[in-house]
Each structure stands twice: as C-alpha cells, then as structure tokens.
Amino acid sequence: MKKGHEHKNPKKYGMVIDLDKCTGCGACMVACMAENNVPFKKDESNKLDSITWLRVYKLTNNKPYPDTEICYLPRPCMHCEGSHGHSPCVSVCPATATDYSTETGIVSQIYTRCFGCRYCMAACPYHARYFNWWDPVWPTGMEQMLSPNVSPRMRGVVEKCSFCYHRYQLAMEKAYFEEREDLEEDEYQTACTEACPAGAIVFGDLNNKGHAVYKLKSDPRAFRLLERLGTNPKVYYLSSREWVRRQGDNYLEHEETGKARQKVHH
Amino acid sequence: MSTIEENTKDSVDAAVKEPGAPEKESEKIEPGLAQGSIIVSFVIGLAIALIIGWIVFPALLYSEKEQPFDFSHEVHNDLVDGCESCHYFRDDGTFAGVPKLWLCRDCHEEVQGGTADEETFVYEYVWNDREVPWRIYSKQPDCVFFSHAAHVVKAEMDCETCHGPIGESDSLKPYEENVITGYSRDIWGKSISGLNKKHIWESMKMDDCADCHKEAGMESSVQTKKDACFVCHK
8 A cells, every 4th residue: 555545625415405496396305215225115104114214294384274384395314423423323322333434424324233223213203214124125126226335234224314425425536536536526416405496405615615505504594404403413304494493403482593593502 | 750750760860869979089189180180171162163164164164166167367558558458447437347259259259378268168059159257256146236437537546445356367266156055255255254354455344444434534324323224235
C-alpha cells in the first residue's frame, strides 16, 4: 500500500421534504421497495406485519367541513445523530448490529449480525424500523430481479431505510476510479428523491454549502419530528401550515413551534 | 411397582458391597500418585481435544473442489499486455473480476497448444458458448461490499497484497470450500488461530480488512472505533 486514507471533511447526509409539495401519490414508497428488495405480502393491510422503509402518513387538522385539511408526510429513517452519533437505536443494540458512521452520518443495519431482540424498534420514536416475522416470499421468478447491491433479509431480523447507501458505495467507487475524492450532488441521490414527481424530496450533504439541503434546512418553514427528544434527526420537513408543524412534536397550547425549536438548537 | 423397588434395592446393595475390594486398593495408592494421574489424564484429554479442534475438525470442515480445468497465468501473462487486459475496470468504476468468455475467444476459437485443459476449455466451453464456472478463491459473503477501485486506484495497492502470487502461478491451487458456510478457505486462511500471519493475503476476514483500515486512519464507527459497518457491508 502506497497511499493511506487522507481525512476528508466528514459528510452528513440528510433530507428535506417539502410537505407543501407532497401530493401523497406514494411513488416514493414504490421506488423504495423496488430499490431495496423490500419484501411484501399478498395482504399488506396488517401494518404490524408489513414492511415499509419509507411510509407516507396522512395527517388531518381534525376540523369539520369546510375547514378540513389534510397533509401527507413521507417518513424514512431519520438517521438520528443524537449527540455524537448516539442515536436511540444505536445506543440500545446489544449486538452492535446497528452503527453510526461519522464519515457519512448514516445509521446502518447489518442483518447478518442482528438477532432480532427488537430493542431498537422500541427505542425508535419514529417507527422507522421493521421486523421480519417471516422469510420473504417473492412471486415466482422475482428472486431473479432482486438487486445484488442490497443484501436481502431473512426471518428474525430488523430492517430499515439506509438512505440507499449502496448508491453511495457505487458512486464512490466511480469517483475513486476517476481519481476523485468527492461526489457531485447528483451522483448520490436516493431512489425516493428520484421518484418523487413533485420534487418534494431533496437529498444531499447537510454539511456542504453547495448542496440544496444546506440552505433548505434553515428555511423558516423547516421543522423536524419530535425534535425535543434530542434525537437530532437528519430529515427536515417544510410546511407553511402551522397545524402541520405543530403535529411534528408535542406542544403545550401556549407554545409556538419555531420558538420551542430554538431551545434545542445550540 | 414392587419389582422396580426390589431392583433398586438390589443395585443399591450391590453398589455398597461391590466397591469394597477396590476401595482397599485405592487406599494403598499414595495421594501424590492420584494427583499425578489426574494431571496426566487432563493433559491427554486436552491434547486429544486440541487435535480434534485444530486438525481433525478443519480437515472435515473444508472439502476440496476442482476448478473446471487448469489455467496458467504464467503462460498468458507473456501473451497479453498486463493483468488489466483480462482484469479491467469498467467505465463506471466497477471491477470486471474474472474474465468472461469473450475475452478468450479471439485466441481460443481452435485448440492451440493441445493440452488436455485447453481441449476441455475449447470443446466444452468455447464451442458451446458456455461461461466457465470458475470458483473464486477470494469470494466474500453476499453481505460484503468490496471496491477494487478504492484499493487499486486510490490506495495504489498491488494485486499480490491481497491475492498472493496467483497472478504469476502456472497452475491453479485446489479450491477449499467450508462445508458449513460454503465460503472459500482463503477468507479464514490456513491458520486456524490467525496467529503468525506473515502476509496480508493469508487471510481476508472481517478483522483483517478492519485492522488495515484502522491503520490507514479509517475509524468512522461510533460503536467499534474501527471502520463503520456500512463501509464494507451493504
């Protein structure tokens, strides 16, 4: 070996999802499942049993007609940074099957290491983790269509969104081959970002001033889910509607969303 | 019920009566000698256990598999322009690995040298348009992501560092398959203990990868203070 690894600026990949743009079409969910070999069943109505790395939730303001409003909210894994990478799931895993990378800010899940205790699922306040109660059953011939870039999962392990990490691996491989160290913004994008017809999902390096997410995360409409728990999530949401922002956390009646957020920002 | 009780009674009696004679004998044996024989049998037991664990078990654990036919790197290296004429990178940075049939066809439409191996190759594979099912000595489990570009282009490492002298060899070594996991023996290496490892290529386990990464300053895992799981896993 002639050249060692030079320390680069650590990256912190994250997402900004514009709820004003999201129409709830579900294309992101479909793209995610196809990209990541996510198993499915004939009957997906039992939500304790179904697996959706990215799930679109429907929120309503609970007001009677004609004031009823709804909003759709796509929820991937938040890739919480916690404090110094101690996100809720990483802290509780007794098998070291889930890990936080200080190089990319991505929370990983290694299925071959996981033994299915599901502490991480209990610890995750976002319900972003799913347990495989069964071995996946693919419709005949579909095993042939699975992506070799994503490990398939088996019965008894937990799985979750990886921010399409395999796309980062392949993008870095190309960069190394072309003797580059850094990726352009468009070289690493998640499947859901690419699939969204409304352009509501923006993905990039939150540390990189040149990336769109860097600016968007400080938008006055921005909020994160359950921010006050200190999970320090890397998925930001934008909404111009106060009732939507209020549903992002538990607020007392007199509290305003923006101000409560300031408290945990330092 | 009664028979069982009688039987137990009999055997209890027997147990009390029988050892009478040997008991006297054992009284004669000096305590030092008794201890000695315990130590001796412990050492013999340990030796047997170690032989089973370190020699018999590994011998049973790996089964030798033949490659489809022999291939000489030595012969071919003189005929072509370096390793990368067969082991090349694609434009997207992925590594092509073991060459496919189209790379051999130009030279092997007909048998040239006349060795049995070449005949097998030409008649069974080239003429039938069948890819050769090579067994890959270095093949990692499916959950592992490895990048040749990162090591060969970026870190400028030689092939030999990780593969040993395969690229210069005149014939293929036997492929040894772990009968439990199906993995190649080259992953764990010949040495069961992993001690006295002299070359990097002698084994390529997770710790071998991770130790070199740590030495190179790659320690991005919050959990292990080595490299993050998602560097090498997918």
